[in-house]
Amino acid sequence: MPELASPTSAAPSKRPRGRPRKSVDERDDGNRRQDLLKAAAQLFRKKGFAATTTRDIAAAAGMQSGSPFYHFKSKDALLLAVMEAGMQAALDRLQTALQMPSHASLQPVEQLRVLVREHFEVLLGPGNDFVPVMLYESRSLNPRQYKQLQKLIAQYEALWMPVLLALEQSGHLRTPAPLAKLLILGALNWSVQWFDPHKSVSVAQLSDAAISLFTQEME
Amino acid sequence: MPELASPTSAAPSKRPRGRPRKSVDERDDGNRRQDLLKAAAQLFRKKGFAATTTRDIAAAAGMQSGSPFYHFKSKDALLLAVMEAGMQAALDRLQTALQMPSHASLQPVEQLRVLVREHFEVLLGPGNDFVPVMLYESRSLNPRQYKQLQKLIAQYEALWMPVLLALEQSGHLRTPAPLAKLLILGALNWSVQWFDPHKSVSVAQLSDAAISLFTQEME
DNA sequence: CCTACCGATCGGTAGG
DNA sequence: CCTACCGATCGGTAGG
Numbered sequence: 001m002p003e004l005a006s007p008t009s010a011a012p013s014k015r016p017r018g019r020p021r022k023s024v025d026e027r028d029d030g031n032r033r034q035d036l037l038k039a040a041a042q043l044f045r046k047k048g049f050a051a052t053t054t055r056d057i058a059a060a061a062g063m064q065s066g067s068p069f070y071h072f073k074s075k076d077a078l079l080l081a082v083m084e085a086g087m088q089a090a091l092d093r094l095q096t097a098l099q100m101p102s103h104a105s106l107q108p109v110e111q112l113r114v115l116v117r118e119h120f121e122v123l124l125g126p127g128n129d130f131v132p133v134m135l136y137e138s139r140s141l142n143p144r145q146y147k148q149l150q151k152l153i154a155q156y157e158a159l160w161m162p163v164l165l166a167l168e169q170s171g172h173l174r175t176p177a178p179l180a181k182l183l184i185l186g187a188l189n190w191s192v193q194w195f196d197p198h199k200s201v202s203v204a205q206l207s208d209a210a211i212s213l214f215t216q217e218m219e
Numbered sequence: 220m221p222e223l224a225s226p227t228s229a230a231p232s233k234r235p236r237g238r239p240r241k242s243v244d245e246r247d248d249g250n251r252r253q254d255l256l257k258a259a260a261q262l263f264r265k266k267g268f269a270a271t272t273t274r275d276i277a278a279a280a281g282m283q284s285g286s287p288f289y290h291f292k293s294k295d296a297l298l299l300a301v302m303e304a305g306m307q308a309a310l311d312r313l314q315t316a317l318q319m320p321s322h323a324s325l326q327p328v329e330q331l332r333v334l335v336r337e338h339f340e341v342l343l344g345p346g347n348d349f350v351p352v353m354l355y356e357s358r359s360l361n362p363r364q365y366k367q368l369q370k371l372i373a374q375y376e377a378l379w380m381p382v383l384l385a386l387e388q389s390g391h392l393r394t395p396a397p398l399a400k401l402l403i404l405g406a407l408n409w410s411v412q413w414f415d416p417h418k419s420v421s422v423a424q425l426s427d428a429a430i431s432l433f434t435q436e437m438e
Numbered sequence: 439c440c441t442a443c444c445g446a447t448c449g450g451t452a453g454g
Numbered sequence: 455c456c457t458a459c460c461g462a463t464c465g466g467t468a469g470g
Contacts, residue, residue, distance in 0.1 A: 032455085048358060050269030053448065064456050069450060071455090136355065139267060174431040179420070183432055186409025187402040194401055201398070212393035213402050214432055251439085272464060286439050288466060 033071045035061040041082045041129040049079055049133075049140040079137065080145045086130025087152040090122045094159050108166040109215055115160060117207040119188050124195050124203060132192045157181060172215045184214055252290045254280040260301045260348035268298055268352075268359040298356065299364045305349025306371040309341045313378050327385040328434055334379060336426040338407050343414050343422060351411045376400060391434045403433055 039060035043052040054075050055065045072078040097103060097118045103111065122131050138146060164177035164184075173180055187210060195206075258279035262271040273294050274284045291297040316322060316337045322330065341350050357365060383396035383403075392399055406429060414425075 046358075048267065048269055050267055051359070054450085055448075065448095066451075066457080066459095067455050073450095075449065139265075140270065174436060175428045179425075179428045180432055182409070182413055183406040183429055186412075187406035189409055190401070190405025193405075206398075209394045209398045210402055213399055217393060217435055273466085274464075283440050284464095285441080285443095285467075289439055292466095294465065 032061070032063075036063075036068055036071055036078065037082055037085060038127075038129075040078050041086070041133055044079065044082060044133045044137055045129040049076075049137045054078075076141060076145065079133075079140060080149065082130055083134040083138065083141075083149055084152060086122075086128075086134050087149065087156060090119075090131055091152060091156050091159075093122060094118050094156065098159065108163055108170060109172055109211065111163045112167060112215070113207055113211050115163060116184075116188065116210050117203060119185075120191065120203045120206055123189065123192050124197065126197070135189050135192065157185070160185075167215065171218060174216060180214070184210075187213075251280070251282075255282075255287055255290055255297065256301055256304060257346075257348075259297050260305070260352055263298065263301060263352045263356055264348040268295075268356045273297075295360060295364065298352075298359060299368065301349055302353040302357065302360075302368055303371060305341075305347075305353050306368065306375060309338075309350055310371060310375050310378075312341060313337050313375065317378065327382055327389060328391055328430065330382045331386060331434070332426055332430050334382060335403075335407065335429050336422060338404075339410065339422045339425055339429075342408065342411050343416065345416070354408050354411065376404070379404075386434065390437060393435060399433070403429075406432075 036057060040052070040057045043056050043060060047056075054068050057078070058065050058068050061068075068075075068078065072081065094115065097114050098111070103114055106114070122128060123135075134149070138149065141149065160181050161177060164173060164180050167173040168175075168177050168180070175183070191206065195201075201209075255276060259271070259276045262275050262279060266275075273287050276297070277284050277287050280287075287297065291300065313334065316333050317330070322333055325333070341347055342354075353368070357368065360368065379400050380396060383392060383399055386392040387394075387396050387399070394402070410425065414420075420428075
């Protein structure tokens with residue numbers, strides 16, 4: 001699943017902009033909604049939620065200024081939808097990776113490496129703007145929306161705990177797992193601020209560097 | 220230096236709000252400007268730059284809506300001033316800590332502990348909104364302003380390198396220093412998102428946990 | 439630093 | 455999903 005937030009269909013995600021007219025062989029289902037989500041994610045990430053206008057988003061999706069409100073009842077409902085799509089995709093991705101037969105029997109350190117790599121991919125992979133928006137714009141949600149999002153975040157973070165606890169017990173981690181989880185995720189999440197895909201380091205190298213930083217070497 | 224951003228005077232920083240009238244025994248120098256900076260830092264941190272109005276800031280500083288523009292020529296000039304004040308104070312703080320006679324002769328691991336603790340204090344200490352604003356709102360600066368701020372950031376980060384390089388050479392750090400710097404600062408910076416001063420963990424405990432996570436135990 | 443104000447923009451809606 | 459629009463708000467300024 002290379003793309004984030006494609007819940008229902010595997011329909012073509014790239015189309016000429018301008019003013020796409022619905023043709024018969026192209027079911028109109030969620031495509032326009034998806035276009036809005038992608039445009040919103042990209043703009044929210046680049047400019048922030050408050051500095052992005054619904055007109056910007058509409059234009060980026062090839063619509064008129066009032067049209068986003070046909071798909072979403074408000075600007076912050078659109079923000080929440082972006083964040084939930086991003087977190088759901090990330091959650092699916094980590095779960096799938098952990099459940100791979102070849103991964104299930106790995107040593108804890110290698111399991112952590114899998115988690116770290118997938119997390120970096122979710123944050124830094126091409127077109128993956130959804131989760132970065134969640135990381136840096138959740139302040140703009142109202143309390144009810146924030147609470148709803150928290151459920152997904154808690155699920156996501158819960159996936160890390162068994163691995164971290166195993167590492168703590170084997171002596172590869174000197175920090176209590178709950179605190180280690182916060183610090184490690186922080187180190188990874190911050191990469192959004194400085195990572196440049198055009199520069200030398202790859203996600204795989206980055207993951208190895210992170211593992212070597214967080215875990216104790218043992219003979 | 221318990222307070223951030225008090226460049227010139229040690230004048231009383233708390234005053235009754237309302238409409239403070241200048242009295243003769245109270246030099247009017249930079250006090251109002253400082254009030255604006257503090258109010259702006261607090262609001263920018265809580266609501267973000269774009270979602271904060273100059274009217275909010277004026278009201279929080281006890282002024283009328285147009286008055287901030289007497290002190291700052293634009294809203295983003297105010298943002299830059301907040302960030303620069305925060306970074307300058309942080310820089311001074313780290314330099315002072317490193318130069319303390321009792322710290323200069325410490326082992327590298329203990330020097331890192333000093334840096335980590337000061338950094339947490341800068342981020343999480345009471346009333347320290349300036350640096351968190353810098354961390355999470357620099358997107359709102361224009362390129363020229365951003366470049367100006369980068370000088371201070373580079374100076375700040377440069378203070379960490381000798382310590383990290385020493386740790387790398389002594390085998391306490393398994394990750395190349397430049398990458399370790401980014402990951403470590405990320406882990407610390409993220410604490411702004413979850414740290415709750417009303418809950419159990421103290422900054423000192425947090426610092427110890429971070430050190431134990433990042434450094435290799437050696438006999 | 440206040441008063442009074444302008445021009446522009448913005449989220450959102452009715453009605454089709 | 456578009457057209458046409460409203461009400462509110464916002465950054466900023468002149469003039470004192």
